[in-house]
Amino acid sequence: MDFHFQDWGLWAALVGASVGTYLCRAIGVLLSGRIHQDSEIFRWLAAVTYAMMAALIVRLIFLPVGLLATVPLWMRILICALSFGVMISSPKRRLVAALLTGTLLIVSYGALR
């Protein structure tokens, strides 16, 4: 793949993304105290965000580009399933343990293959 690092398009995207993200934070300040968190617009925005994050994760795990694509699909799914299992094994959620499980498993796979 041939990338042009100083490509103005990417910089324009970064400026747009940064301004857009800051605007979301600023709109929150503007609205705080005037709008309820259960408003319909927030329900809709949360649903859009979660749908987009789900699509992103499916893409990162099932359809990766680059190095992660060298790990077979079944191995990626197995490692995710094991980490997920560690996470939900406690009602208090073992986030750090689950993250370590997944990371160490993929490192071990990479070292042993």
Add this chain to the structure above:
Amino acid sequence: MSSENLPYLDPSEIPLEGSAVQRFKNRRDAFWSGIRDASGTPATVLFFGMVGFGAMSKTNGLDVWLTSLSSLFIFALPGQVVFLEMATGDASALAIALAVTLTSSRFITMTVTLFPQLHDRDRNRSLYAHVHLLAMTAWSVSMREFHSIEAKHRLNYFVGIGLLCWILAVPGTILGYFLAGRVSTAMTLGLIFINPLFFLLTFTEVKPWVNRIAIALGCIFGPIFYFLDRDTSLLTTGLLAGTLAYMIDRKLLRKKPGVLG
């Protein structure tokens, strides 16, 4: 102001002293407590998230400047990974900016729930600067702790948490960027796997059914739109699956309160 050395004028003051009402001596104390509370798991998770992001960016072939400035100015890992994924393809600047902004829309909800808890004196224009420090980490710790902190000390506590996380973001990103490729392939694999795994694990915390449906629909529509048009697929999936989940919740689920608890 502490009245440790003064005799109590009224017995009712006794339980207030040293309890939640006066948890910090002053604003500086509140600020440093914020830093201390953040420096355990929250900052560690965020730091490694940024290291992972830097490594992903390197293996995807992005510029180190673009990568580290995104940590400084976007300062929201989900948005940054969306940026990275779309920038790796041929998505237009407008599509990237829109998708990242939509991912960041959760900041509106976060601010709206957090900032009304601040003292009236702190609720002024300076919040437009402080709000940049808001990210999932600072928000969740603050939401947990604010009820036991005096209103006048809350902003300083929040700034302590947020500032530590923000300061760590760029060094973490640069570290990840330079580690990837220099360490073994196996280690690099571990680094670039941190964020996808982290995002996946956070889904176990999602409680409202509308958001769970949105996740399920996103998983179904995501790959379909990916093969139709890769460059806009995150945006179209989010808007379509999200709106559909919202409509399902509004038209079907909320009318039958007994169905799904």
